[in-house]
Amino acid sequence: MTSGVLGVQRTFLGPKTRFVPERLDSYLRRRPVHSSHTPLGSSTNRKKVTLQTLQAMYSRQEPITMITAHDFPSAHVAEHAGMDMILVGDSLAMVALGMEDTSEVLLEEMLLHCKSVCRGAKAPFIVGDLPMGSYEVSPEQAVQSAIRLVKEGRVQAVKLEGGVEMAPAIAKITGAGIPVLAHIGLTPQRQNALGGFRVQGKSVAGALKLLQDAQAVQQAGAFGVVLEAIPEPVATLVTKKLQIPTIGIGAGNGCSGQVLVQVDMSGYFPPGRRIPKFVKKFGDLWGEASRAIEAYREEVKARSYPGPEHNYPMAKEELEEFAKVADKMLAEKAS
Numbered sequence: 222m223t224s225g226v227l228g229v230q231r232t233f234l235g236p237k238t239r240f241v242p243e244r245l246d247s248y249l250r251r252r253p254v255h256s257s258h259t260p261l262g263s264s265t266n267r268k269k270v271t272l273q274t275l276q277a278m279y280s281r282q283e284p285i286t287m288i289t290a291h292d293f294p295s296a297h298v299a300e301h302a303g304m305d306m307i308l309v310g311d312s313l314a315m316v317a318l319g320m321e322d323t324s325e326v327l328l329e330e331m332l333l334h335c336k337s338v339c340r341g342a343k344a345p346f347i348v349g350d351l352p353m354g355s356y357e358v359s360p361e362q363a364v365q366s367a368i369r370l371v372k373e374g375r376v377q378a379v380k381l382e383g384g385v386e387m388a389p390a391i392a393k394i395t396g397a398g399i400p401v402l403a404h405i406g407l408t409p410q411r412q413n414a415l416g417g418f419r420v421q422g423k424s425v426a427g428a429l430k431l432l433q434d435a436q437a438v439q440q441a442g443a444f445g446v447v448l449e450a451i452p453e454p455v456a457t458l459v460t461k462k463l464q465i466p467t468i469g470i471g472a473g474n475g476c477s478g479q480v481l482v483q484v485d486m487s488g489y490f491p492p493g494r495r496i497p498k499f500v501k502k503f504g505d506l507w508g509e510a511s512r513a514i515e516a517y518r519e520e521v522k523a524r525s526y527p528g529p530e531h532n533y534p535m536a537k538e539e540l541e542e543f544a545k546v547a548d549k550m551l552a553e554k555a556s
């Protein structure tokens with residue numbers, strides 16, 4: 222194994238070659254993976270993660286890693302970082318489209334985002350969120366919407382919110398050969414019924430309901446279930462009672478895998494914005510982006526950008542001739 226990105230550059234390009242990011246990328250793509258785990262940066266040549274891959278991870282109790290993406294670059298970087306699964310979450314309504322909540326986003330809009338994400342990442346298993354209003358009316362409506370996400374959006378699976386009450390829709394979609402990831406606990410599309418973004422399953426009755434929901438979606442054929450905003454012991458117990466993986470978000474460390482919203486975990490939000498308690502800010506993308514833009518703005522104002530190294534050259538004779546001819550041309554025009 223090479224010792225990090227700089228080592229890779231030298232090996233491939235040689236000491237005299239200028240570093241071209243695109244070449245490093247294509248090199249990494251061709252480089253064979255020797256170890257069973259995926260080293261950082263070499264993931265773009267990784268084999269496609271399938272339902273069977275995920276099943277194998279679950280069997281050997283290897284944590285399943287999932288992150289949201291909402292466009293080409295956020296998908297590409299998630300793939301490059303070696304994520305197992307990508308969720309085109311309807312949270313994009315808020316983080317990419319500036320909507321008040323997730324209930325506003327349309328199936329058509331989700332399709333556009335699914336398409337760009339699927340162009341940006343090939344290896345991860347990609348799941349598309351069914352938006353509110355696209356699946357609750359009937360199992361027929363649900364399967365029609367799911368088919369559009371696969372056929373037009375190019376995702377490999379769909380996710381929908383709800384437990385016992387959504388079992389018939391889950392059965393209908395899986396019957397059409399489309400894998401379904403269920404989502405129970407805090408279901409943001411139902412925030413008006415839940416009384417806001419509230420932790421679920423904190424009482425005996427609430428925890429029992431979660432267990433019933435989890436069993437119902439498993440019975441209906443879901444390949445996994447997202448557990449959102451529930452106490453850790455409840456999520457851990459639900460995970461133990463199921464035969465399908467649980468993907469936690471705000472559900473503690475006893476789940477089969479974890480998911481986070483990419484802009485949350487990478488810190489791509491302004492200082493002072495409220496984030497859920499379960500989010501860990503692994504980076505400061507907002508700080509990086511705003512520092513870069515500020516520096517660009519200042520250099521333009523100070524006339525220090527663009528510099529000579531950013532200019533296109535022109536032969537001296539051409540330039541002198543141009544100046545002469547230009548003056549003549551303008552004088553002719555004026556008379």
Ligand SMILES: Nc1nc(=O)c2c([nH]1)NC[C@@H]1CN(c3ccc(C(=O)N[C@@H](CCC(=O)O)C(=O)O)cc3)CN21
Nearest residue numbers: 312315316323409418419420450482485496497498499
């Ligand atoms: N950017 C983003 N990240 C998310 O994780 C996310 C979204 N958007 N949009 C849809 C839902 C909403 N989510 C949320 C939002 C807020 C809390 C939150 O503030 N919870 C409180 C506890 C509230 C209570 O129990 O009364 C907390 O302290 O974490 C939780 C989940 C998760 N989802």
Ligand SMILES: CC(C)C(=O)C(=O)O
Nearest residue numbers: 289310311312447482
């Ligand atoms: C937070 C995850 C589970 C989600 O549903 C989304 O991003 O829309």
Ligand SMILES: [Mg+2]
Nearest residue numbers: 310311312350
């Ligand atoms: Mg969602």
